[in-house]
Amino acid sequence: MSILFSPYTLNKLTLDNRIVMAPMTREFSPHGIPGDDVAGYYRRRAEGGTGLIITEGTTINDPVASMGESVPAFHGEQALAGWKKVVHEVHSAGGKVFPQLWHAGMARNPSKMNNPDVPSISPSGLQAPGKKIAEPMTEKQIEGVIAGFASAAADAQRLGFDGVELHGAHGYLIDQFFWEGLNQRTDSWGGSMENRGRFAVEIIRAARAATGPDFPIVLRYSQWKQQDFEAKLADSPEQLEQFLLPLVDAGVDGFHCSARRYWESEFDGSDLNLAGWTKKLTGKTTITVGSVGLSADFIGAIVMKEASDTRALDDLLARLDNGEFDLVAVGRALLQDPQWPNKVRDNEFDAIRSFAGESLETLS
Numbered sequence: 001m002s003i004l005f006s007p008y009t010l011n012k013l014t015l016d017n018r019i020v021m022a023p024m025t026r027e028f029s030p031h032g033i034p035g036d037d038v039a040g041y042y043r044r045r046a047e048g049g050t051g052l053i054i055t056e057g058t059t060i061n062d063p064v065a066s067m068g069e070s071v072p073a074f075h076g077e078q079a080l081a082g083w084k085k086v087v088h089e090v091h092s093a094g095g096k097v098f099p100q101l102w103h104a105g106m107a108r109n110p111s112k113m114n115n116p117d118v119p120s121i122s123p124s125g126l127q128a129p130g131k132k133i134a135e136p137m138t139e140k141q142i143e144g145v146i147a148g149f150a151s152a153a154a155d156a157q158r159l160g161f162d163g164v165e166l167h168g169a170h171g172y173l174i175d176q177f178f179w180e181g182l183n184q185r186t187d188s189w190g191g192s193m194e195n196r197g198r199f200a201v202e203i204i205r206a207a208r209a210a211t212g213p214d215f216p217i218v219l220r221y222s223q224w225k226q227q228d229f230e231a232k233l234a235d236s237p238e239q240l241e242q243f244l245l246p247l248v249d250a251g252v253d254g255f256h257c258s259a260r261r262y263w264e265s266e267f268d269g270s271d272l273n274l275a276g277w278t279k280k281l282t283g284k285t286t287i288t289v290g291s292v293g294l295s296a297d298f299i300g301a302i303v304m305k306e307a308s309d310t311r312a313l314d315d316l317l318a319r320l321d322n323g324e325f326d327l328v329a330v331g332r333a334l335l336q337d338p339q340w341p342n343k344v345r346d347n348e349f350d351a352i353r354s355f356a357g358e359s360l361e362t363l364s
Contacts (some may be wrong), residue, residue, distance in 0.1 A: 031070075038082065055098065057167055058072045136185060150203070168221045179196075224258075237280075255278045
């Protein structure tokens with residue numbers, strides 16, 4: 001276990017260990033304002049030994065960024081005051097914390113929002129491949145969203161957060177630009193892989209300019225999408241390198257590589273997973289994630305399937321020790337038990353068995 005509990009430095013931020021709390025949407029922030037209960041929720045994970053907490057997705061200042069009225073916002077005096085309490089509580093417990101900055105794009109359901117008449121946005125107005133329900137984003141809208149991410153990054157730094165994560169995965173707005181299935185633009189924001197990545201490149205550049213060189217910026221990305229679990233941004237290491245290197249040049253410090261099962265290889269002929277290939281191709285910090293400590297991916301939990309017979313951590317630790325990736329993000333196990341890292345460290349294996357849904361702490 002020593003490698004899992006060794007320190008790690010990201011940009012100039014030193015983490016006490018390699019365990020990261022994965023961002024998990026909770027919808028416990030009425031009117032978008034995180035309260036004392038949210039601050040307490042994150043404090044308990046810091047007390048439990050998590051090296052880096054990445055908050056649930058919190059939305060930038062755009063009228064159609066959010067998916068729900070109780071999803072936390074990252075703009076406005078009250079919401080930012082709530083996040084400042086989160087920072088204080090996590091730091092008081094000795095932890096480090098990033099907000100995950102998010103725009104849902106076309107994944108937003110207008111009927112669930114207080115402005116149902118305002119259409120959601122995406123690069124080409126597509127909700128799924130071949131399903132157009134809105135007009136493509138205008139240049140003005142694109143520029144406004146880029147500015148919104150930069151402003152949120154600056155606010156995160158001002159509030160005392162230790163860095164930020166940009167949500168570029170799972171079929172949300174940044175990923176909608178990445179994915180050829182939803183980005184059918186013929187201008188400089190679409191077409192080639194370089195053009196489809198330009199939206200994220202400009203967001204990273206703007207966030208970096210707003211925060212300076214020493215503030216950690218991580219991008220979460222995925223091959224799979226909510227709309228299509230088999231979707232691929234890159235079918236080969238060469239295509240993945242073409243996708244990643246402009247993001248590195250833009251100033252990103254690391255990648256949170258979202259896979260549904262961390263142990264699955266990404267390309268034929270190699271055991272490397274998505275984080276492993278990302279590390280190999282870029283040399284940047286990589287975070288692996290995907291059913292860590294479990295035998296089933298998180299989609300199964302949504303339909304109330306148990307993830308029994310916990311997968312041994314030996315394989316994970318061997319990969320980490322070999323330098324395949326640098327950090328390990330944990331989701332359901334930390335949702336269930338904020339003391340999970342301490343129990344792993346202390347070899348309390350009975351406490352890290354399977355997720356069965358009986359003792360979730362999401363309400364506390």
